[in-house]
Amino acid sequence: MHEDEYWQVVLEKDFTCDRLFVYGVISTKIYCRPSCPSRKPHRKNVRFFSNCETAEKSGFVLVCAVVQIKLQQNHIWN
């Protein structure tokens, strides 16, 4: 998928793509799943990663408590 398509998924909060990638916000150094209910960042501050590990290696951290619980329960991103 092209980055613009990833971004469209984030804007639409499409939960069906939660397993495909995560997005990080360079201004805050946090990352989350596409369907995160939090306020969306500016496009220019967003980077896309294929999984949590890649995002964390790039210095991003996951802060959404809901997501962390979901990830631990489902083990969907590895």
Ligand SMILES: [Zn+2]
């Ligand atoms: Zn989130």
